[in-house]
Amino acid sequence: MEPTPSNVTGLRLRSHRGAWYRFDPGALCLELLPTGGPGEFARWETLHTPQALDDWARACRLRPAPQLTARTPEVAAARGLRDALWGLALARVASQPLPAAELAVVNAAAAKAPLTPALTPDGTRAWAGQPTVEQLLSTVARDAVELFTGPFADRIRMCAADDCQLVYADTSRPGRRRWCAMEHCGTLNKTRTHRTRRTTPG
Numbered sequence: 001m002e003p004t005p006s007n008v009t010g011l012r013l014r015s016h017r018g019a020w021y022r023f024d025p026g027a028l029c030l031e032l033l034p035t036g037g038p039g040e041f042a043r044w045e046t047l048h049t050p051q052a053l054d055d056w057a058r059a060c061r062l063r064p065a066p067q068l069t070a071r072t073p074e075v076a077a078a079r080g081l082r083d084a085l086w087g088l089a090l091a092r093v094a095s096q097p098l099p100a101a102e103l104a105v106v107n108a109a110a111a112k113a114p115l116t117p118a119l120t121p122d123g124t125r126a127w128a129g130q131p132t133v134e135q136l137l138s139t140v141a142r143d144a145v146e147l148f149t150g151p152f153a154d155r156i157r158m159c160a161a162d163d164c165q166l167v168y169a170d171t172s173r174p175g176r177r178r179w180c181a182m183e184h185c186g187t188l189n190k191t192r193t194h195r196t197r198r199t200t201p202g
Contacts, residue, residue: 009061021184026152026169029085029144031060033167038083041165053078057136064124066115066131074133081109081137085144089167092148092156109141161185 010024011031025031035056036045046052050070058065070078087102115135116128147153147169155170159180166180179185 011059015184019184021181023166023168023181023184025167025180026171027143027147028061029140029147030089030156030167030169032056032078032082032140033086033089035082036079037086041086047075047079047082050075053133057131062115062136062139064126066127066136068131068133068136070133077109078133078137080105081141085140088144088148089156092153093158093167098148106141106144109137110145112138114138114142159185 010022053070054068084102084105118126118128152169159166160178170177
């Protein structure tokens with residue numbers, strides 16, 4: 001995962017083949033999911049250290065990027081919120097009720113004070129005071145509340161590729177997004193389809 005330019009949304013991820021691509025999940029809260037997760041998602045875990053959490057904060061869509069100095073217990077809190085978000089997202093993907101335990105985690109984080117925007121003398125945006133991890137997680141949780149109660153709540157989907165489990169909110173106007181990223185799974189699918197057509201007897 002690398003820092004995102006200020007005029008671009010989404011994360012720059014690296015595939016298992018080593019290729020970089022941009023994944024825009026459509027919401028801040030969903031940007032936390034590619035850092036790992038519970039169960040089968042644990043093999044993708046990247047939030048092993050406070051520095052990893054600081055790096056994610058700089059790479060996410062928040063602008064300006066929060067400059068944090070996370071502590072080890074706060075990493076566990078971030079992973080706990082992320083795992084709860086996975087539970088909510090997977091329930092929505094499957095059109096099932098949102099699980100109570102995960103809801104409690106997200107709501108508890110959202111109840112804390114979030115990051116507070118401020119205006120600087122030169123007219124640029126900043127964060128009031130020194131941003132904290134607790135404020136960051138509250139901001140992420142509040143974004144989840146907005147997503148799961150907003151107009152795109154029924155458009156939370158998993159990439160259609162068989163070997164990809166990235167989750168996104170389809171914010172496109174037609175609502176027909178199928179892939180985590182066209183430059184990644186979308187292109188791979190087109191390539192596979194083209195090869196199948198060439199090898200299938202007419």
